[in-house]
Amino acid sequence: MKEHDDPNRLGAVGAPGAEVWTSAVIGEAGRRPALPAADLAIITAAAHREWQKGLVRRTEPAKGRNGRVWLIAASLVVTVLAAWWWRRTAIVPGAEMVATVAVAGDLDAAYPVGSELSVGSRVVNRAPLALRLNGGESLRLAADSAIEMLSSSHVRLDQGAMYVDSGPSVRGEGLAIETNYGWIREIGTQFEVHLGEAGEALRVRVREGEVEIRTRDVSRSAVAGQEVAIRADGSVRQGEVELFGVPWAWAEAVAPGFVVDGGGSLADYLMWIERELGLGVEFADPELVGDVEGIILYGSSIETLAPRESLEVVLASSGLSYRVEGGILLIFSE
């Protein structure tokens, strides 16, 4: 017999039955353990901030959800800014902090997560590393790379490989990467710069947007899906590169995790996955398109996971699964 059917607890307010039941239930449970007031205060304060952010969000105009808009914007901005291509950014010496270590791929990394880099810092990393620049760009270094932070928008790559994701928002001054062989300037782009591999002095692969590459003798542009390689003798090779898979695997492995900020939906997460894995997301069932907006992600636990790791966890907890077919990530119900 369930407790709420117990006749001892039925009856009008104040009736002996109600008293007996209440006494039994509360008496048996005992006194409530005290809760840590300090922790409750911290939680309340954090929740209050999120609540206020939610109020602001609900009054802001809806933002576009189509990630593909970035590519168009990036191309336009690159065209406009091309005129000042050769103007070097002045280096301002001093202790200005320009970047933070976001992901350290090795526990023995000389650059622990959270450490800051100032103008003039040199980074020589043995393990993969991801930096977050002050402008919001994600800058990932392959193992055995060497860079120098010349300013918040000017980095020199001396050795190894670098992957840049400047994100969907465009800032007035794009990131400039200087190498011994030339300059690469970007706006609103994902691309990789690699020095000294397979006999090629400089190789640039573009995943999204467009970049301009300039050396002493050569000026080239490359768009998404293209790569440009410059050999030591100055000759140029231009080819194609897949937007997903093996060419980008090292950069994906050291990607900062998805931050489940207040109100993050599965749709937000899948947009991030599209960007990080270079795959187009499609749904086996058209009805899932609406469903994913309503599936809310909870918890900071996926923030330390690389994109492919978190993909399994997130989809499984949402009752979904996936398979990759060519450049498409197909989502379906389990």
Place this chain on the structure above:
Amino acid sequence: MGGATNQAENELVQRMLAGDEQAFEDFAERYLPALYRFAGSRLGGDRELIREIVQTTMCRIVARLDTFRGDATLLTWMSSVCRNEIAMYFRRLSRRPREIEWTTAAEARLDAMDWNAMPEAEERLVRDEKANLVHMILDLLPVHYAQALEWKYVEGLAVKEIAARLKLGAKAAESLLTRARESFRTEYDRNMEPMRAAAESSAAGNRRAVSKS
């Protein structure tokens, strides 16, 4: 009575969505302790972890208040969010093998366990879970209601002593106790069974997930 309380919860949510600061304070004061207790019963004594999980859960909840439909009680809804957060945490742990840091408290608990008394231990677990639910329901009540009920039914104080503590006359204290019992029963009826059913469903889901893997 149940309908009036559901309406009160819906009104509270609407006031929060409208930016009412007092509504937020009322919400935090009423529901956070119960949520904390819910998480605590599932996460052992790891205070830092409990704070992290509960904080994340509360932030999720206030960010998505507009999705609360009122089909379930607010506590049931919040507990399901918290349950999901806890599940994600443990799922992440299982996918990233790492050394488990044994705390002194965990070791002490392990050492104190009597492995020959497992049936009794299981009964104790069920009893503890029920006690935790009762505590959560007390958390939902106005502070002086919950205090009065504990003074009477846990500490065994007489109405006269409760009246003195609350600085009330004897009749006023008796009346308060009556109202407190009524509120407790209302919240018990609204929340106990849905919370138990949700816990059983979650446990069954976990068993399915384990057998699938």
